Amino acid sequence: DAGVIQSPRHEVTEMGQxxxxxxxxxxxxxxxxWYRQTMMRxxxxxxxxxxxxxxxxxxxxxxxxxxxxxxxxFSTLKIQxxxxxxxxxxxxxxxxxxxxxxxxxGQGTRLTVV
Amino acid sequence: QKEVEQNSxxxxxxxxxxxxxxxxxxxxxxxxxxxxxxxxGKSPELIMSIYSNGDKxxxxxxxxxxxxxxxxxxxxxDSQPSDSATYLCAVTGRAGSYQLTFGKGTKLSVIP
Numbered sequence: 001d002a003g004v005i006q007s008p009r010h011e012v013t014e015m016g017q018x019x020x021x022x023x024x025x026x027x028x029x030x031x032x033x034w035y036r037q038t039m040m041r042x043x044x045x046x047x048x049x050x051x052x053x054x055x056x057x058x059x060x061x062x063x064x065x066x067x068x069x070x071x072x073x074f075s076t077l078k079i080q081x082x083x084x085x086x087x088x089x090x091x092x093x094x095x096x097x098x099x100x101x102x103x104x105x106g107q108g109t110r111l112t113v114v
Numbered sequence: 115q116k117e118v119e120q121n122s123x124x125x126x127x128x129x130x131x132x133x134x135x136x137x138x139x140x141x142x143x144x145x146x147x148x149x150x151x152x153x154x155g156k157s158p159e160l161i162m163s164i165y166s167n168g169d170k171x172x173x174x175x176x177x178x179x180x181x182x183x184x185x186x187x188x189x190x191x192d193s194q195p196s197d198s199a200t201y202l203c204a205v206t207g208r209a210g211s212y213q214l215t216f217g218k219g220t221k222l223s224v225i226p
Contacts, residue, residue: 031212042218043158043202056213091157095212102148103214105157 004106006092012112018080021109024073025094033103034067034077035091043091049075082113117141118205120217128225133190135220137203140184147179149188150202152219158202162188193224 005024013019025032033048047057052069060067064083069075079086089110093103117140127133135149146165150158164170164177164186176189186205190197200219207213 033214035216043216045213045215048213050212093214102160102163105159108157 004092004094004104006090006106006109008109009107010110010112012114013082015083015113016081017113018078019082019086019111019113021077021090021092021111023075023077023092023106025075025092026096026104027073029094029096029104031095031103032069032075033093033095034075035093035105037089037091037108046077079111082111084113087111087113118203118215118217120201120203120220122218123221124223125220126223126225127193129193129195131193133193133197133222133224135188135190135201135203135222137186137188137217138184139186139203139205139215141205141207141215142181142184144181144184144205144207146206147177147186148204148214149175149177149186150204150216152200152202154199190222193222195224195226198222198224 004026007022031050034046035043036046037043044059046059047067048055049069065079067077089108091108092106095103119138149162151161152158162175162177164179167179167181170177174191178187200221202219203217204214
């Protein structure tokens with residue numbers, strides 16, 4: 001298995017532009033998590049899905065952020081419009097249930113909003 | 115608000131020594147506890163999980179859990195320069211919860 005795959009690895013965009021981050025979880029995993037990591041706040045959970053259904057989005061900072069999981073093998077995190085304070089590393093992680101409790105992380109997307 | 119607290123460090127230890135990393139958590143019903151290692155510019159990777167009180171050993175790593183004190187620790191024996199990284203403590207909620215809450219991490223430096 002190739003693990004959790006995120007794209008792009010790096011994204012530089014101008015303030016006000018729309019940004020879409022993509023994630024392909026490990027096949028067979030039921031849970032998908034989106035995290036944001038900054039020096040100041042550490043690793044924060046933004047939203048997580050179970051069987052493609054959003055379960056808890058209380059970590060999404062504001063309405064500019066949205067996430068979807070149209071099927072078991074794909075999820076997106078969208079920021080519209082983007083702001084400089086959104087600059088961070090965004091990680092996607094997936095987790096199964098049966099006998100596997102750890103969450104596996106993708107390589108992350110480093111977002112810079114200028 | 116669930117909180118996971120770690121000393122940010124940096125924690126510096128000489129090569130071959132024991133590194134001790136500590137973590138406290140606020141949610142008394144937390145069930146599962148994890149230690150992740152994160153190298154600079156990389157993603158977190160799981161190194162230990164622990165679910166019941168006591169010690170759990172895996173090679174040079176030992177995780178310790180005390181639910182009464184809401185305290186988790188990680189010991190790294192015979193520390194190597196390659197252990198230099200940030201160590202993240204992560205905690206889930208009540209049974210059946212799959213949401214991980216992370217501490218901000220402790221940066222460990224192993225000095226050759």
